[in-house]
Amino acid sequence: MERGYSGRWNAMSTQPEVSSFIPERGRAHCCIAMSLVPLPKTVSHPWSTSVLNAYNQLNAIYQTAAGYVLSDGLEAHRLQQYGRTIATDAYPLLLLMEETREHEGVPHTWINAAADEFTELMGIIDERWRMAVGEYV
Numbered sequence: 001m002e003r004g005y006s007g008r009w010n011a012m013s014t015q016p017e018v019s020s021f022i023p024e025r026g027r028a029h030c031c032i033a034m035s036l037v038p039l040p041k042t043v044s045h046p047w048s049t050s051v052l053n054a055y056n057q058l059n060a061i062y063q064t065a066a067g068y069v070l071s072d073g074l075e076a077h078r079l080q081q082y083g084r085t086i087a088t089d090a091y092p093l094l095l096l097m098e099e100t101r102e103h104e105g106v107p108h109t110w111i112n113a114a115a116d117e118f119t120e121l122m123g124i125i126d127e128r129w130r131m132a133v134g135e136y137v
Contacts, residue, residue, distance in 0.1 A: 032066050032069065032070075032117075032120060032121055032124060033066070033117060034063065034066060034067070035059060035062065035063050035066075036055075036058055036059045036062040036063070036114055036117055036118075037110065037113045037114055037117055039051070039052075039055050039106075039110065040107060040110055042105070045105070047104075048104055050100075050104065051097070051104050051106060054093050054096070054097055057089070057090075057093060058090055058093055058094070058114060058118075061085055061086060061089055061090045062090070062117065062118065062121065064082070065082040065085065065086060065121055065125065066121055068082055069082075069121070069124055069125060069128060074128050074131075074132050075132065076129055076132035076133045079125050079128050079129040079132060080129060082125055083122060083125045083126065083129065086118055086121065086122050086125070087122075090118050091115075091118065094111060094114060094115050094118070097111055098111050
């Protein structure tokens with residue numbers, strides 16, 4: 001497995017993201033970050049416990065699913081489970097963070113960046129699932 005700079009910049013940082021390339025049929029097919037975009041640093045106040053807990057849950061979901069997608073020997077039922085976890089756990093948490101962002105001070109740009117990361121990962125999971133069950137065209 002090849003690792004390196006993905007060509008994307010983290011929206012909340014000046015550092016490039018380090019991503020893993022998923023080789024498919026001899027070419028680098030796509031790349032995903034190994035962890036969710038971090039919460040931005042706050043100057044005026046620390047993040048609330050609710051925001052930190054939500055972020056930790058989101059990051060754990062993302063890291064676990066991304067790690068599995070990058071592993072060898074993908075199984076359709078596990079891919080389906082990771083996709084379901086994103087749909088039933090991660091997206092509702094992001095929606096809750098969107099609903100409380102003004103009160104909690106979470107930037108809309110961060111919520112969008114995190115949602116984009118999950119959407120990209122979900123697309124890769126779906127593609128890998130189709131390949132695993134032999135339906136990929």
